[in-house]
Each structure stands twice: as structure tokens, then as C-alpha cells.
Amino acid sequence: MIQQRHQLWQRTLRSVAADFQALGDEQRSWIGEAVRRIGRGQQQLHALFLAADGPSLCSRCQGACCACGTHHFTLVNLLAWLAEGLSPPDPDFALTCPFLAADGCRLAVDKRPFNCVIFLCEQVWERLTPVQQQQARQLEDMLRRQYLAFSQRFAGASPHGLLIRAERLNGQGLLAAPGSQASASDCGA
Numbered sequence: 081m082i083q084q085r086h087q088l089w090q091r092t093l094r095s096v097a098a099d100f101q102a103l104g105d106e107q108r109s110w111i112g113e114a115v116r117r118i119g120r121g122q123q124q125l126h127a128l129f130l131a132a133d134g135p136s137l138c139s140r141c142q143g144a145c146c147a148c149g150t151h152h153f154t155l156v157n158l159l160a161w162l163a164e165g166l167s168p169p170d171p172d173f174a175l176t177c178p179f180l181a182a183d184g185c186r187l188a189v190d191k192r193p194f195n196c197v198i199f200l201c202e203q204v205w206e207r208l209t210p211v212q213q214q215q216a217r218q219l220e221d222m223l224r225r226q227y228l229a230f231s232q233r234f235a236g237a238s239p240h241g242l243l244i245r246a247e248r249l250n251g252q253g254l255l256a257a258p259g260s261q262a263s264a265s266d267c268g269a
């Protein structure tokens with residue numbers, strides 16, 4: 081299972097990187113602006129987490145909420161790396177989250193999965209002032225809309241995770257328009 085996941089990851093990375101290079105200027109520019117907007121929003125949400133002294137709370141509970149992160153990483157997060165001409169760190173699927181390290185998450189905050197960034201557990205939440213809690217709700221709403229905009233534009237963008245979408249699309253383009261993929265009945269199956 082670990083090896084299969086890693087192979088699927090590598091195939092998906094190669095295929096999305098090639099499709100990204102082949103996109104027209106309008107699509108690439110739309111992606112670039114959208115991932116930068118998401119990155120800024122995620123940094124703002126992370127600033128609230130820092131203001132609540134999140135890192136010291138997390139080190140005490142040893143990153144409990146990273147215990148099931150296998151499918152948090154989505155196409156949007158991958159595009160954030162590709163838009164900067166970079167690749168994400170190599171995942172280790174033997175871990176509870178493939179991007180977890182001894183000192184925390186290996187993904188930069190602006191390219192971290194939506195599920196991870198918006199999660200402010202009770203301990204963290206209670207340390208925020210009412211104004212900060214309101215800011216956190218507004219940022220979460222804004223980020224949800226931004227991620228949703230990707231799902232409306234690209235077949236592979238979904239909250240369900242990059243590898244789950246890649247498996248479902250079974251070799252068809254993750255950057256194709258939603259609904260443009262051939263269905264089983266289209267293939268006469």
C-alpha cells in the first residue's frame with residue numbers, strides 16, 4: 081500500500097506538472113493569482129494560531145491532529161508549488177501524514193492543505209479574543225470559496241485529496257474541466 085501510494089503520487093506529480101506547463105496563459109495566470117490569494121489568507125489564519133501560542137500547545141499534545149493527514153493535500157496545494165516552479169517535498173506514506181516531521185509540518189504555511197490550516201482546536205480557539213475568532217471565521221469562509229473556485233474549474237480539484245481524485249479519474253487529466261472526462265458508458269463499458 082505504501083509503495084503503491086508513492087507510485088501514484090509520482091505519476092500524479094509528473095502528469096499535473098506536464099499539464100500545468102501545457103496550459104494557456106489565461107489559466108496559468110488565474111492559478112497563479114488564486115494560489116497567491118490562498119497563500120496570503122492561510123498566512124493570516126496562521127498568524128492567529130501563533131497569537132494563541134499554538135506551537136507550544138501543539139508540542140505538548142505532540143501534533144495529535146496530524147494523525148490522519150494522508151489525504152489532506154489537494155490539487156490546489158500542488159498547484160501552489162508548481163506556480164512557483166517548485167515541487168512539494170517528497171511524501172513518506174509510512175507516516176500518519178506523509179508530510180509530518182519530528183519538528184512539525186514540512187509544508188510551508190501558504191501551501192499547506194485547507195483542512196490543516198483551518199483547524200483551530202478547542203484549546204487554541206479558547207485563547208483567541210472574540211475579535212480574533214471572528215477574523216478566523218471570515219478567513220475560513222474566504223479560503224473555502226477560493227478552494228471551491230478550483231473545484232469548479234478543474235476536475236482534479238476536490239476537498240477529497242489529490243490521490244483520491246487521481247484514482248477516481250484513472251489517468252484522465254486533473255486539470256481538465258469538470259465533467260469533461262469520458263465516463264464508463266462513453267467507453268462502451
Ligand code: SF4
Nearest residue numbers: 138141143144145201
Ligand atoms: S491544533 Fe490542537 S489538537 Fe492539533 S496538535 Fe495543536 S494543540 Fe493538538
Ligand code: SF4
Nearest residue numbers: 146149177180185196
Ligand atoms: S500536512 Fe502538515 S499540518 Fe497537515 S496533517 Fe500533515 S503534517 Fe499535519
